[in-house]
Amino acid sequence: MTSLPSVRRVDLRSDTVTRPTPAMRAAMAAAEVGDDGYGEDPTVNALEARGAAILGKPAAVFVPSGVMANQMAVRVLTQPGDVIVAGANQHLVDFEMGASARNSSVQFALVEDATGQLDLDRVVEIIDSEADHRAHVGAVAVENTHMPSGGTPWPVEQLAALARAVERPVHLDGARLFNAVVATATPAATLAAPATTVMVCLSKGLAAPVGSLLAGPADLMARARGERKRLGGAMRQAGVLAAAGIVALETMVDRLAEDHRRARRLAELVAEAFPEANYDPASCRTNIVAFDHPDARALVAELAEVGVLGGTLAPRRVRLVTHLDVDDDDLDYVAAVLARRTR
Numbered sequence: 001m002t003s004l005p006s007v008r009r010v011d012l013r014s015d016t017v018t019r020p021t022p023a024m025r026a027a028m029a030a031a032e033v034g035d036d037g038y039g040e041d042p043t044v045n046a047l048e049a050r051g052a053a054i055l056g057k058p059a060a061v062f063v064p065s066g067v068m069a070n071q072m073a074v075r076v077l078t079q080p081g082d083v084i085v086a087g088a089n090q091h092l093v094d095f096e097m098g099a100s101a102r103n104s105s106v107q108f109a110l111v112e113d114a115t116g117q118l119d120l121d122r123v124v125e126i127i128d129s130e131a132d133h134r135a136h137v138g139a140v141a142v143e144n145t146h147m148p149s150g151g152t153p154w155p156v157e158q159l160a161a162l163a164r165a166v167e168r169p170v171h172l173d174g175a176r177l178f179n180a181v182v183a184t185a186t187p188a189a190t191l192a193a194p195a196t197t198v199m200v201c202l203s204k205g206l207a208a209p210v211g212s213l214l215a216g217p218a219d220l221m222a223r224a225r226g227e228r229k230r231l232g233g234a235m236r237q238a239g240v241l242a243a244a245g246i247v248a249l250e251t252m253v254d255r256l257a258e259d260h261r262r263a264r265r266l267a268e269l270v271a272e273a274f275p276e277a278n279y280d281p282a283s284c285r286t287n288i289v290a291f292d293h294p295d296a297r298a299l300v301a302e303l304a305e306v307g308v309l310g311g312t313l314a315p316r317r318v319r320l321v322t323h324l325d326v327d328d329d330d331l332d333y334v335a336a337v338l339a340r341r342t343r
Contacts, residue, residue, distance in 0.1 A: 007307050010307060010326060010331075010334055012309055012320040013309050013321065014204075014323075015176075015321050015324075016204055017325065018207040018325055019207070021207060024207070024208060024248070027243040027246065028241070031043045031240050031243035036062075036235050041237060043238075044062050044242040048061060051200070051213040054188050055192045055213075055215045056192055056193055058221075060221065061214045061215075061221050062213055062241075063211065063212050064235070068231055068233050069212045070171070071096070074139070075103065075227040076197070077171060078104060078139055081105060081106070081135060081136070082106050083138065084108050084109070084138060085108075085123050085127070086110065086111070086142075087110070087112075087141075087142070087146070088113055090143045093110065109126045109137070111123060115149060116145070116146030116149035117158060120158075123140060127167075137166075137168055138169070139171055139196075140166050140168050141170070141171045141172075142154065142195075143174075144159070144172060145176045145180045145183075145286050147288060147290075149290065151179060151285065152285065152286075153180035153285060156193075159172075163194035169196040170194060170196050172198040174198050175200070175201040177192070177198070179259075179287055182254070197215065198215050199214050200213050202244070202245040202248045204323075205256050206245075206248035206252040207252055207323070208241075209244055210244075213245075252324075256286075262322040262331055263284050263287045263321075264284050266322060268281045270338075272338070279291040287322045289320040289322075290313060290317060290318065290320075291317070292316050296317055300318060308337050
């Protein structure tokens with residue numbers, strides 16, 4: 001059995017573990033601030049304006065988290081008792097602790113989304129079923145990139161076709177939208193154009209310490225500010241956080257290509273080490289390697305013992321994520337770990 005190089009810690013649990021860059025720290029220290037509760041923080045205002053422009057929307061709201069942004073969108077797009085059509089594995093459905101039901105009294109009509117996309121005919125069928133004494137469909141939600149399937153980007157033409165067909169508001173959970181931008185060479189505004197509202201995270205691949213943006217029509221964003229306050233998300237001198245978000249938007253998007261390159265290498269290592277997973281590394285197009293394994297939790301625990309940290313999405317599904325704080329030397333170590341395991 002081959003021996004490992006000196007044990008190191010490689011954190012592949014999520015791109016949320018990224019640390020702010022020196023440029024972000026400097027911008028935070030120098031940020032001009034005011035009371036955002038009164039709309040008087042100039043750095044927050046600048047971030048919101050820049051984010052709205054990048055996303056091609058009239059207005060944007062800075063919020064502490066992507067979950068809060070998604071929940072604000074649910075509140076402004078639906079009424080209690082409405083149905084939201086969404087993929088069965090989307091973050092909004094599976095990874096927000098039932099927040100949409102608790103916060104907004106809505107329910108989901110779920111569509112199979114193993115490939116990351118929603119079958120258009122099935123979505124339209126659910127909406128058409130309103131005529132058969134079913135609950136009103138208030139909105140359709142999509143996720144781009146689609147995390148559970150392995151960071152899969154949506155083709156923009158399919159997003160546009162969906163939006164045209166449903167004749168309902170569309171919310172785009174774009175927590176990793178900029179990964180889709182880089183993977184498909186498509187501007188963020190183009191990817192967001194079919195959606196009524198769009199959320200993007202600044203604290204994942206873009207490496208800001210805190211924050212997300214919700215963007216959309218000005219009247220909806222004015223309402224969203226009220227919902228932010230109801231959810232406890234109103235902030236005061238938040239420019240110290242927004243400053244890092246501005247640096248993230250200005251300097252961190254193009255470098256996502258490095259995360260994608262490393263994820264593809266990681267995907268190839270995984271496919272070789274775990275043939276039982278029947279995983280196709282070509283399916284890895286952004287920064288997430290997600291694959292099935294008979295005992296995902298045991299595998300993750302085994303890797304953690306030698307310093308390779310991963311996560312699970314389900315009892316039999318593993319997730320590994322590349323990001324700013326994972327470099328080529330880290331992947332060399334992962335390769336050695338996996339090679340040792342297979343001997």
